[in-house]
Structures are given as C-alpha cells and as structure tokens.
Amino acid sequence: MIELSPVITEWLSLIARWVHVTAAMAWIGSSFYFMQTDMKLVPGAHLPEGVQGEAWQVHGGNFWNMVKYTVAPPRMPSVFTWYIWESRVTWLSGFALLIVVYYMQADLFLIDKSVMDLSPAQAAIFSLISLVVLWFIYDGLCRSPLGRHEVALAVIVYVFLVVLAYAFSQVLSGRAAVNQVGAVVGTFMVANAFTVIHPNQRKNVAAMLKGTPADGELVRKARQRSIHNNYLTLPVILLMISNHYPLLYATRYNWLIVAIVLALGPIIRHFFNSRNAGKGSPWWTWMVTAAGMLAILYLSSLGARAEEAPAGSAATFGRAQEIVSTRCSMCHAREPVWPGLAAPGKNIILDDPEMVRRYAALIDMVAVRSNAMPPGNVTEMTTEERQVLRAWLDGRAAGRQESN
Incomplete structure (x- = not known):
C-alpha cells in the first residue's frame, strides 16, 4: 500500500473530514428543510391553480412564502436553484477519507487477522468492490416489481443491510465493518440522488419547458429514492461517527447493534415526519427508541468475545x-x-x-x-x-x- 509521511496523512485526513462534514451538513440540512416544508404546506382557495399548498416562514428577520406546485407552474421559470453538489461532494470527500484512513492504513484499521487474515490490498479491494456491487443489487431491487410496494421493499432492504453488517463483521475489523455499512448506505443515498432523483427532475423540467407534460413515472421513482434517503439519514450519521465509540464497533455483537441503529433511525424520522405533516405526534416512537438504546447498552456490555471465560480473582x-x-x-x-x-x-x-x-x-x-x-x-x-x-x-x- 502507499505510504506517506504521517504529517501528510494526518493533514489529508483532517482536510477530507472537514470537507466531508461541511458538505454533509449542507446536504442533510437542505433535505430536512424541504421535507419539513413539504409536510407543513397548507392548501387554500386563494392559491393559484396547480398549487398544492403554501407555508409561511420567518427567518433572518424576513417573511418567506414557500409555494409548492403539484407538477409545475403554468409558466416555467428560466432559472432554477438545484441542490446537486452537496451530495456529490459528501460522497467524494467520504471516499477520500476511506482511502486515507482505511485503505492506506489497512493493517491498523481495516484488517483484524483474528477475524480474517487478509493482505492490505485484498481488504481494500473487498471494500471497494462491495460498494459497487451492493449498489447495483439495491438499485435492482428498487427497479424490480418489488419497488411498487413501499413497505415490502423497505423490509427487504433492511434485512439486506443487516445481513451485510454480519457479513462485514466476519471479514473486516470491527471498526471497519461498521464503517463499511455506513459507507454502503451513504453510497446508496448519493447514488439515488445522482442516478435517479436529479436526472428524473431534469428530464421532467426539460420536457415541460418544451410544453410536454411531466412524466408521472419519473416523479414516482424519484420520490421513492427520496423517501429512502430521508429514512436512512439518521442511521448513516451514527454509523459514520462510530469509530469514536469502541463499545459500538469493537464488541462481539456489533452487527446486531448496527441492526438496531438501522431500525431506530427510521422510527425517529417517522415521529418528525408525522408531526410536520400535522398527522399527530406518535410518542410511542420515543419509547421504542429508548428500548432500542437500552438494548444497545446491554449488548455492548457483554464484552469483546463470546469465548472469554471469567478471569481469575486477582492479577499483579x-x-x-x-x-x-x-x-x-x-x-x-x-x-x-x-x-x-x-x-x-x-x-x-x-x-x-x-x-x-x-x-x-x-x-x-x-x-x-x-x-x-x-x-x-x-x-x-x-x-x-x-x-x-x-x-x-x-x-x-x-x-x-x-x-x-
């Protein structure tokens, strides 16, 4: 593997992490903002034809009137504000971190020879190929007939990710296994935006500028991936900062802890989505979240290895x-x-x-x-x-x- 001066490696890691966190804040922040605004829209007879609803907001000492058209306004504007580079820079900087921290220091952070005796090159290739292959599997599931059944698809994708967490824990170090799940989920989210959400939006905009009606199927597919991204956001944030918490990634049930995290994130998002949409506040979600966190606490307390027997009563x-x-x-x-x-x-x-x-x-x-x-x-x-x-x-x- 490539070896650089530790000073250069440290600064590359810092710069990549700074860019990664900044871009992620911009991407996730805009996503949360639009989801909240969308769910707070209020219909009214005074609104123009084709408008689903409006939301009045106050920010920076000013009043803002946000209006959402069901499809598009009768007269298309010539200039749009697109939110594209936030997601792409998040992934590119995250991949740079993966290279600097894990691939270039594979013997420390990517490999655990007690799990599987891999060379640094083998571990890095496995990590990289899994990102690509698993995206195509996920994308195939979304494009299949299963994609028209939102709940069934969500369950299948969840089980798929849990199986991956267990599989990674049998190949990579605990730290790398949990991080790899986060990298896979992050890749899904960015690829959703890059290959489906943004292209479909551009196709419909181009068609409407020519006077052609929007394609409802393109809207449905973009919405499907947008919903996935919304519910995956909270789990991926925790997974990507997991390397700071040994009891999360370096215990024998780390894959099961990941499974709980993958479930709790969408449950928390459900509370806010429901509340913002005016459909009530499902407080049960917090009871489930508390139970899940207690389960994580218990699993992390069980120690590093199943085969460990109680130690002797004393040691010098x-x-x-x-x-x-x-x-x-x-x-x-x-x-x-x-x-x-x-x-x-x-x-x-x-x-x-x-x-x-x-x-x-x-x-x-x-x-x-x-x-x-x-x-x-x-x-x-x-x-x-x-x-x-x-x-x-x-x-x-x-x-x-x-x-x-």
Missing part, C-alpha cells in the same frame, strides 16, 4: 504492565517504534508504570470491554492477556492493593 500490576508494554507501547511510547508514527497515538504514553495506572479506565474501555485496541489486533493480544488486564482492573475497582 507487574503482569498487567508487561502486557501493556508488549502489546501497546510500540505506538504509545515517548518515541514510538511503529512505522509511520511520529508521536504517541492520541498522545497517550504507556511505557511508564504511573501512566499505565493513569489510563487504567481507558485500557478497560478499549482493550477489555472491547477489542478496539490494539487496532486490528496487530500486536496479537491474546484472550488470556485481556483476562489478566480485566482481573487487574477488577482488583483496582474492588480497592485491593496492587502488587508487583
């Missing part, structure tokens, strides 16, 4: 420090020896006894309750070693005096 600090020194200090030393690291990872130093004690809670989170560290288990920390760390930490929690 000296043994725990030896494990940390062997498995962690090559990256978390004052002068790291891991290739490409110019400074300790996250500026956390673990080559000193007092520093190991200081970061005990963090070690518990990333190496005992989850297997987030070492990343991709590149130093091959064993289950027994994690048990020793757990026993030492349990002893600290119980107030037992440490022994060397």
